[in-house]
Amino acid sequence: MGAVGTALLAAAAALVTSLGMGGGAVLLLYLTAVKGMDQLEAQGLNLLFFIPVAVVSLCFHLKNRLVDFRRLWLVLLGGVPGVFAGVWLAEFLGGDLLRRGFALLLFVIGIKELLPTKNTDKHPE
Numbered sequence: 001m002g003a004v005g006t007a008l009l010a011a012a013a014a015l016v017t018s019l020g021m022g023g024g025a026v027l028l029l030y031l032t033a034v035k036g037m038d039q040l041e042a043q044g045l046n047l048l049f050f051i052p053v054a055v056v057s058l059c060f061h062l063k064n065r066l067v068d069f070r071r072l073w074l075v076l077l078g079g080v081p082g083v084f085a086g087v088w089l090a091e092f093l094g095g096d097l098l099r100r101g102f103a104l105l106l107f108v109i110g111i112k113e114l115l116p117t118k119n120t121d122k123h124p125e
Contacts, residue, residue: 006035014053024050025106032099039095039102 009030013023024046031042061067090098 010049013049028102029106039099040090043090043098 010027013027013030015023027049028042028046031037031045032039035042037045058067093101
């Protein structure tokens with residue numbers, strides 16, 4: 001896949017990510033399976049790719065007054081140390097184990113999506 005195909009896939013992943021549907025998983029699969037990138041490097045690029053999408057999403061959420069500033073500090077208190085713990089854990093586990101874990105996670109999610117779920121909608125139509 002050439003540069004144009006890569007750019008189109010990146011745009012599609014950004015669109016899917018902005019809709020909240022896990023476009024990062026698509027990008028990660030592409031980078032590791034098609035481009036042959038190491039799992040840790042692909043995850044880092046995936047997170048870097050997420051930054052502009054998150055900034056745009058945050059702007060829309062701020063505009064629509066959907067940000068709960070009272071809870072923001074709780075998220076930061078857990079999130080910032082979580083980033084450092086995640087980086088350490090990823091380096092400790094290594095790319096091969098991360099790749100296998102990611103494949104297992106996608107498999108479990110896929111099976112879960114195929115199984116019937118209970119309707120939790122409290123407002124019947």
